[in-house]
Amino acid sequence: MIQTQKKIYTFAEYLNYHDGTDLKYELFNGELIPMPPASGIHALILVFLLNQFNAEIQRLGLNWLAMPGNVGVRTGETKSRIPDLVILSEVQRESIRTMSSAVLEVPPILAVEIVSPGNSQDDYRYKRSEYAVREIPEYWIVDPIQSKVSVLLLVEGFYEVTEFTGNQVIISQTFPELTLTVEQVLAA
Numbered sequence: 399m400i401q402t403q404k405k406i407y408t409f410a411e412y413l414n415y416h417d418g419t420d421l422k423y424e425l426f427n428g429e430l431i432p433m434p435p436a437s438g439i440h441a442l443i444l445v446f447l448l449n450q451f452n453a454e455i456q457r458l459g460l461n462w463l464a465m466p467g468n469v470g471v472r473t474g475e476t477k478s479r480i481p482d483l484v485i486l487s488e489v490q491r492e493s494i495r496t497m498s499s500a501v502l503e504v505p506p507i508l509a510v511e512i513v514s515p516g517n518s519q520d521d522y523r524y525k526r527s528e529y530a531v532r533e534i535p536e537y538w539i540v541d542p543i544q545s546k547v548s549v550l551l552l553v554e555g556f557y558e559v560t561e562f563t564g565n566q567v568i569i570s571q572t573f574p575e576l577t578l579t580v581e582q583v584l585a586a
Contacts, residue, residue, distance in 0.1 A: 404429055409476055413499040422467070426524075428476040433467075436482075439542050439586075440512050444482055446586030447510060447540070451485060454573050461488040462507065469494065470501035471509065473528035481525075482540075483510040485572065505534040508572045513541040526550065530557050536572050540583060547580050 406428035407415065415423065415430065423430040436444065444466055451464035463486045470480045484506035486494070494500050509529055511521040521539050529537050530552060537557065539548040547568050550557035562568045565579045 407476070409472065409478065412476075412478060413501060422480055424470075424480055425476060425478040433480065434514075436512075437514055439584075440482075440514055442586040443512050443540055443542065443583060446583065447483055450576070450578060451483070451573070454576050455485075458575075461491065462486060463491045468500060469506075470499070471506060471529075471532060471534070472501055472503050473525075473532045477528060479525055479528060481506075481509040482512045484508065505529075505532050508536040508538070508570075509534050510538040510540060513539060513543055515543065518543070522548075526557060530555065536570065538568075538570075542584050545580065545584060547583060 407425060407430060408428070409425065412423075412425040412430070422433045424433060425431070448464050448466050455462045455464065465484050465486055467480055467482050469484050469486070470478045471484065472478050478501055485508040487507055490502060490504070490506065511525055513521050518541070526537065533552060535552050537550040539550070541547070546561050546563045548559050548561050549568060549570060550559045551571055560569065562580050565581050568576070568578050568580060568583070570576055
């Protein structure tokens with residue numbers, strides 16, 4: 399049996415990679431990982447949170463921006479993730495205008511991942527450790543499969559997690575006045 403060796407990409411090669419399709423890729427230890435299309439509930443939750451976060455940003459008069467899964471975050475030498483949603487600071491919002499590839503080298507204010515069947519390990523384990531190393535201050539894991547939202551706050555280099563279920567209001571350090579319940583998010 400002949401085994402073909404997988405191509406290992408540098409971060410620069412990843413930034414310039416285009417296969418002629420609309421498929422998005424994450425980079426994990428130099429390997430391109432295709433991102434499958436989102437499920438219906440995944441897409442609905444994403445749009446709901448995007449609208450809620452941008453409304454709260456506007457209410458607070460901040461020059462931040464919630465961006466759906468089209469801004470990447472470099473998480474290592476040969477790693478880059480594309481969170482389902484990120485909150486950009488004013489500086490990041492302006493800096494992506496001139497990027498040839500929208501991949502942040504500095505941590506966003508907040509990252510959100512929505513769990514899909516078959517990838518929970520990515521969100522709960524791998525991305526958790528990568529986002530902690532990248533020092534993303536707040537990370538949400540929205541899990542429609544287990545009907546919960548986990549909010550992870552970075553404390554001295556490690557995430558401390560609080561899980562919310564049912565009609566509990568999700569407590570966010572980034573948006574302390576936001577009053578969303580898990581039920582509202584999952585019913586998007």
